[in-house]
Amino acid sequence: MWKFIIRRVAIGIFILFVVVSTTFFFSRIVPSEPAQKWVGAHATEEQIEAAKIELGLDKPLYSQYIKYLGDLLKGDFGMSIVSHRPVSLELKNAIPNTLELVILSVILAFAIGLPIGVYSAIHENTIFDHLGRFISVGVISMPTFWVALMLQIIFSTKLGLLPLTGQMDTILKLTNPLDKITGFAMLDSVITGNWRVFKDLILHAILPILTLMSYSLGLTSRMTRSILLEVLNEDYIRASRAYGIKERIVIWKYAIKNVLGTVTTVLALSAGYALVNTFVIEAVFSWPGIGSYISRSVINLDYPAIIGVTLFASVSYIILNLIADIIVALDPRIRFVKGGD
Amino acid sequence: MNSKDNVLEIKDLKVDAHTVMGTAELLNIKHLEIKTGEIFGIIGESGAGKSLLALTILGLLPKNVYVKNGQILYKGEDLLKKSQEELSQRIRGKGITMIFQDPMASLNPVFTVYDQVSQVISRHNPGLSKKQLYDRVIEMLELVKLSDPENTMKKYPHELSGGMRQRVLISMALSAKADLLISDEATRALDVTIQAGILKLLEELAEKLGLSTLFISSNMALASTVCQRLGILYAGEVLEIGRVEEIIRNPRHVYTRSFLSSLPTVEKKGKPLPIIKGIYPDPLNKAKGCIFADRCPDYSAECSQNKPTYHEVIPGHFLACIKEEKHKPSSDNDMD
Numbered sequence: 001m002w003k004f005i006i007r008r009v010a011i012g013i014f015i016l017f018v019v020v021s022t023t024f025f026f027s028r029i030v031p032s033e034p035a036q037k038w039v040g041a042h043a044t045e046e047q048i049e050a051a052k053i054e055l056g057l058d059k060p061l062y063s064q065y066i067k068y069l070g071d072l073l074k075g076d077f078g079m080s081i082v083s084h085r086p087v088s089l090e091l092k093n094a095i096p097n098t099l100e101l102v103i104l105s106v107i108l109a110f111a112i113g114l115p116i117g118v119y120s121a122i123h124e125n126t127i128f129d130h131l132g133r134f135i136s137v138g139v140i141s142m143p144t145f146w147v148a149l150m151l152q153i154i155f156s157t158k159l160g161l162l163p164l165t166g167q168m169d170t171i172l173k174l175t176n177p178l179d180k181i182t183g184f185a186m187l188d189s190v191i192t193g194n195w196r197v198f199k200d201l202i203l204h205a206i207l208p209i210l211t212l213m214s215y216s217l218g219l220t221s222r223m224t225r226s227i228l229l230e231v232l233n234e235d236y237i238r239a240s241r242a243y244g245i246k247e248r249i250v251i252w253k254y255a256i257k258n259v260l261g262t263v264t265t266v267l268a269l270s271a272g273y274a275l276v277n278t279f280v281i282e283a284v285f286s287w288p289g290i291g292s293y294i295s296r297s298v299i300n301l302d303y304p305a306i307i308g309v310t311l312f313a314s315v316s317y318i319i320l321n322l323i324a325d326i327i328v329a330l331d332p333r334i335r336f337v338k339g340g341d
Numbered sequence: 342m343n344s345k346d347n348v349l350e351i352k353d354l355k356v357d358a359h360t361v362m363g364t365a366e367l368l369n370i371k372h373l374e375i376k377t378g379e380i381f382g383i384i385g386e387s388g389a390g391k392s393l394l395a396l397t398i399l400g401l402l403p404k405n406v407y408v409k410n411g412q413i414l415y416k417g418e419d420l421l422k423k424s425q426e427e428l429s430q431r432i433r434g435k436g437i438t439m440i441f442q443d444p445m446a447s448l449n450p451v452f453t454v455y456d457q458v459s460q461v462i463s464r465h466n467p468g469l470s471k472k473q474l475y476d477r478v479i480e481m482l483e484l485v486k487l488s489d490p491e492n493t494m495k496k497y498p499h500e501l502s503g504g505m506r507q508r509v510l511i512s513m514a515l516s517a518k519a520d521l522l523i524s525d526e527a528t529r530a531l532d533v534t535i536q537a538g539i540l541k542l543l544e545e546l547a548e549k550l551g552l553s554t555l556f557i558s559s560n561m562a563l564a565s566t567v568c569q570r571l572g573i574l575y576a577g578e579v580l581e582i583g584r585v586e587e588i589i590r591n592p593r594h595v596y597t598r599s600f601l602s603s604l605p606t607v608e609k610k611g612k613p614l615p616i617i618k619g620i621y622p623d624p625l626n627k628a629k630g631c632i633f634a635d636r637c638p639d640y641s642a643e644c645s646q647n648k649p650t651y652h653e654v655i656p657g658h659f660l661a662c663i664k665e666e667k668h669k670p671s672s673d674n675d676m677d
Binding site for chain 2: 234235236238239240241242243244245246247249254257258331332333
């Protein structure tokens with residue numbers, strides 16, 4: 001098991017290296033003038049030249065690349081060309097906000113999608129099953145930005161139940177400032193007992209989470225349904241019924257354990273999809289996460305920020321894949337294969 | 342015949358299936374009984390409805406298959422009138438139990454032997470302590486002669502050999518003290534030497550636990566060594582039932598004789614084996630008269646007009662053939 005994980009991590013590090021290199025060179029092929037952006041539109045020639053030296057842009061590309069890799073190893077992502085602040089700091093502020101959305105939406109998708117899938121499978125070809133499948137296919141197929149806009153129109157503009165955009169009420173932010181402990185706003189508000197803020201955070205998060213989880217929810221319920229139907233046809237399910245095992249145990253113990261491996265694997269991979277989806281959703285909801293950050297950075301060709309976010313997305317993908325692989329390896333039939341992967 | 346001698350009695354059982362092509366008639370069994378303590382064999386080709394009969398008895402039919410009419414009496418109680426809940430609670434595992442033809446597929450791959458055996462025991466013996474449950478599992482694994490039960494029960498099915506898996510399955514089947522065992526081609530997927538071991542075990546257990554057994558097989562030679570009586574199933578209908586010696590030495594139905602003569606034996610070495618002409622009946626479109634009529638070499642017009650009555654030719658020997666009087670026991674090679 002450990003051998004397997006170490007090997008996967010080594011492969012992951014290699015992939016990261018490739019990703020960083022490609023992103024670095026691609027973002028520098030694009031014609032842009034970072035030094036000009038650094039000093040502003042009305043700077044003099046001398047100021048721009050000085051900025052070039054300050055940013056190391058006067059050196060050849062390969063030496064810039066080597067310096068960048070060296071800094072990266074020290075955890076230094078460089079300075080944002082637009083805000084003049086360290087990219088690592090900006091990422092540190094944005095990442096928890098995004099992760100909060102992704103983690104909550106994946107957990108909810110699993111918690112809701114699984115029972116729906118199981119119920120659909122048990123009541124195959126009933127009204128509920130057809131309706132469930134219709135909705136699943138629907139939410140998988142609808143474009144995310146459109147779902148986001150529709151939810152905003154219905155719940156915010158028309159019904160006025162939920163806030164339109166943002167993570168937290170601006171005035172509340174001033175009256176009840178939130179102490180930063182973990183960086184995860186909801187968690188911090190719970191730890192500090194700041195319940196008014198917590199409630200406000202929840203209200204703001206509902207629509208983005210609903211949008212984000214729709215895909216994973218549809219996927220989970222559909223996967224659960226189809227795999228469970230397959231498993232319920234297996235001989236061992238018939239055998240356990242023939243020995244009088246309660247139907248509840250047949251389904252929720254004997255069958256579900258054979259379903260969970262595949263479903264959680266798919267879910268882990270769909271979390272990666274959700275992460276990319278936040279790029280759109282955060283823009284629609286003005287959510288101060290990594291998605292809003294990258295869209296700003298791309299527009300400004302802020303290459304240190306672009307590489308930083310790319311690196312974060314790659315690391316997340318690699319970790320999620322590793323998790324998926326480990327889940328698969330938890331199957332007893334795979335666990336004992338030595339040296340394999 | 343006193344029905345108290347019978348652990349299971351099937352009367353006028355008709356099982357049909359809804360298909361996109363129409364209604365398929367799968368089983369049509371006039372009368373069949375399993376006497377207490379005996380090993381009764383059901384012999385038939387694949388597709389004859391052997392497994393379906395087993396599933397009908399346990400009430401585990403697939404969704405599109407249903408019982409049209411009939412009775413299945415287990416110790417006098419009609420199983421077809423019972424709810425799924427009652428069957429699960431009182432009959433399956435506890436009264437009637439079953440072992441299957443593919444022991445690998447019949448054990449849950451992601452649970453250990455202990456998990457699976459103990460689940461059956463605790464279902465039918467609620468209130469056992471952990472220690473008692475553990476002891477019962479050991480006892481069951483010892484009963485089926487698995488060596489080193491303490492070690493075996495920690496294993497997953499894929500870590501066991503085919504013979505061991507079948508033993509585990511038998512221990513699960515018997516762990517709630519059922520008295521009727523349905524063995525659905527239980528040795529089919531095993532090597533011949535392993536087969537012999539499992540068969541011996543089944544015979545011993547039947548004796549030791551006072552089990553009655555419904556032994557389903559397509560292997561006449563195998564069944565005739567284990568069973569006391571045999572029933573010949575063809576296209577969902579029982580054509581002949583009798584004691585093993587009678588069926589083997591003195592088969593009365595043409596189909597039984599054809600079946601026997603098509604078995605390979607040493608004497609037939611080098612000669613082509615006789616085959617039964619014609620094709621197996623289509624369950625969607627069954628003949629009105631005798632089910633075997635269109636393949637029968639002794640066919641005459643009356644065969645396809647009326648269904649042959651199922652009657653006793655000699656005590657304990659039943660037959661469904663209009664012209665059985667003409668069939669004298671004869672040599673095997675009058676067929677082609």
